[in-house]
Amino acid sequence: MKRILVTGANGQLGSELLVLSQSYPNYEWIFADRTKITLDDLELLESQLKIIEPNIILNCGAYTAVDKAESERGLAFKINHLAVKLIAEYSSKNNVRLIHISTDYVFDGKSSVALNEEAKTNPINIYGESKLAGDIACLTENPNSIIIRTSWVYSKFGNNFVKTMQRLMQEREQINVVDDQIGSPTYAADLAQAVMSIVEFPKWIPGIFNYSNEGEISWYEFALTIKEFGDYKCNVIGIPSSSYPTSAKRPNFSLLNKAKIKTVYNLKVPNYKDSLKKIFVF
Structure with a gap:
């Protein structure tokens, strides 16, 4: 039985993979939180990998505190770059299949068309730099x-974002949401299913692939959809990014082109509204 190691087990994707793992009993699953896999201690990480001896690694663990990374550059790079390097070295030497999760923050946001896998990378914050290095x-x-x-x-x-909006829309009469950052949301359960579809695919085809739900929207438009589905009465106001300053810059446009993953791995990608509805069904 093949052993799947999931790093970042307590994160959004790791948690969705834990739910999904019930549908894949043909694998031995190891869900590693920070106690089992230590991404900020490279010597310990190497020994942990040797003990676990996975056949497949789903590297969902990362340093994701985007604003905090501006003042914690060393830690961000240790986890997002050096730990990834070590995991890749280990997987290469031991013939382990590796799927590594990355981000749209490797782009600068200056494009006006959906970004494919060949698009030029040019991160505009430390988090994006560390992920690109990884x-x-x-x-x-x-x-x-x-x-x-x-x-x-x-x-x-x-x-x-969705959970934050749900809370704020019930607490407040009015909220402001940036309307000049364009992209598409990703429901982690959809991404988890896409990952397992790749694992189960008859042929392993390496390389970079993009995945998010279908749709081209702003955060403001996303918030309006959340308001609609939750039937909240809160007034949602669109504002420019300049009115909501953050430590780290965000790309203004990071819509991902999913044509490659749909073609190569024969994946169907749901529209963001269809996936968002699932959060509101309890």
Whole structure:
């Protein structure tokens, strides 16, 4: 029986993979939180991998505190770059299949068309720089690995935009949401299913792939859809990013083109509204 190691087990994607794992009893699953896999201690990480001896690694663990990364550059790079490099080296030496999760923040947001896998990378914050360094190290150390770049991830687990909006719309009469950052949300349960479809696919085809739900929207439009589905009475006001300053810059446009993953792995990608509805069904 093949052993699947999931890093970042307590994150949104890791939590959705835990739910989904019940449908894949043909694998031995190891869900590793920070106590089982230590991404910020490289020597310990290497020994942990040798003990676990996975056949497949789904690397969902990452440093994701985008604003905090501006003042914690070393830690962000250790987890998002050096740990990924080590995992890729280990997987290459031991013939382990590796799927590594990355981000739309590797782009600068200056495009006006959906970004494909060949689009030029140019991160505008430390988090994006650290993730891009990890992507490069992953493919350098193990050209047989798969990188999935995703965006605006949400789930019923963890902290995310959808849950924040649900809370604020019930607490407040009015909220402001930026309306000049364009992209598409990703329901983590959909991404988890896409990952397992790749794992189960008859042929392993390495490289970079994009995945998010279908739709081109702003955060403001996303908030309006959340308001609609939750039947909230809160007034939602669209504002420019300049009116909501953050430590780290965000790309203004990071819509991902999913044509490659749909073609190569024969995946169907749901529209963001169809997936968002699932959060409101309890």
